Amino acid sequence: MTKILYDKFDKSLIASLPVASFEGRIITILSAGETQKAVDYLLSQPLLGFDTETRPSFKRGFQYKVALLQVATEDTCFLFRLNYTGMTPAIKRLLEDTTVTKIGLSWHDDLNGLHRLADFKTGSFVELQDRVKAVGIEDMSLQKLFANLLGCKISKKQQLSNWERDVLDDKQKLYAATDAWACIKIYQELLRLEQTNDYELRITEKEA
Numbered sequence: 001m002t003k004i005l006y007d008k009f010d011k012s013l014i015a016s017l018p019v020a021s022f023e024g025r026i027i028t029i030l031s032a033g034e035t036q037k038a039v040d041y042l043l044s045q046p047l048l049g050f051d052t053e054t055r056p057s058f059k060r061g062f063q064y065k066v067a068l069l070q071v072a073t074e075d076t077c078f079l080f081r082l083n084y085t086g087m088t089p090a091i092k093r094l095l096e097d098t099t100v101t102k103i104g105l106s107w108h109d110d111l112n113g114l115h116r117l118a119d120f121k122t123g124s125f126v127e128l129q130d131r132v133k134a135v136g137i138e139d140m141s142l143q144k145l146f147a148n149l150l151g152c153k154i155s156k157k158q159q160l161s162n163w164e165r166d167v168l169d170d171k172q173k174l175y176a177a178t179d180a181w182a183c184i185k186i187y188q189e190l191l192r193l194e195q196t197n198d199y200e201l202r203i204t205e206k207e208a
Contacts, residue, residue, distance in 0.1 A: 003199040007138045009148040010204070020152035020185075022177040024075035028168065032088045038078045039090040043100055045073045049183035050104040050125070052113060053163040053176055066113040067163040072180035079176055083164050087118035097123045103183040105129060105142050128183060131190050136201040146182050149189045154178055 029038050042048055053068040069080040069091065080091060095114065104110060105128045114120075129140050132149075139145055146154050158175035168176075193199045 003193065005135065005137060005193075005199050005201050006148055006204055007136055007201060008204045009139055009144045011144065014143065014147050014153045017147055017151060017153040020146070020150065020154055020178075020182075021174055022072065022077060022181040024073075024077060024177075024181070026077050026079065026173050026177045028079045028081065028173065030081055030084050032085045035080065035085055035088045035090040038080070039094045041076075042071055042073070042078065042094060043097060046101065047184055047187075048073060048100055048102045049180040049187075050102055050107065050110070051176070051179040051183065052110040054113060055162055055164045056160045064164065065116055066110075068168075068176060069114070070176040070180040072177060072184060074181070074184060077177035077180055079168070079173060081168075082117060087114070087120070092118065092120040095123060096121050101126060103128060103187045105145070105183055105186075106140065126187060128186055128190075131187070135190065135193060135199070142179060142182055142186075145186055149186055149193075154182055 027038070029035055049072040051070050052066045053070070054066050055064040057063050065083070067081065067083045069082055071078050071080070071094070085091070102124065103126045107125050107127050111122055128145065132139070132145060137145070137148060139148060143154055143156055146152060155175065155178070158172050161172055163172070
């Protein structure tokens with residue numbers, strides 16, 4: 001069956017969609033020593049989804065540093081609590097890697113935040129915002145892209161929570177893991193559609 005895509009997905013339709021969330025293992029990395037083993041595992045995998053979280057600032061002109069780097073495979077997500085571990089050599093190696101397919105959304109902004117923590121040479125990453133443009137999609141948010149391409153909604157309720165708190169709660173962990181995992185699912189669906197060309201793009205009416 002031909003998949004129907006929209007150049008701009010109607011946000012009001014998202015609430016009625018079934019909820020999707022990450023169902024695999026979530027492993028929190030709290031010490032610099034733990035990062036080496038985690039990165040070794042991740043770089044042995046074929047596909048990785050990336051995202052970061054930063055404590056929200058409600059003061060104009062002030063921004064906190066990136067507190068969390070989440071990196072997911074299809075069934076495992078590592079949450080690197082950068083406010084505890086710092087940017088270790090292993091994490092830099094992960095970010096500088098050019099061998100594994102690594103996917104992010106609006107990843108340039110995430111990288112800018114990570115570069116505030118340490119200097120490193122950025123490796124190879126797939127930017128989903130560039131890939132969706134190739135099929136005519138204009139939406140750039142993760143929630144809209146997931147709804148448009150996969151017909152499910154992902155919760156954004158934890159987005160403005162405190163990512164520097166002493167212990168992340170289960171809702172925060174699931175939110176963070178889901179965002180990184182969602183990048184993989186969107187990428188896989190884009191690949192499928194590009195290979196099969198089995199989709200129809202519908203152009204929404206422009207506002208006057």
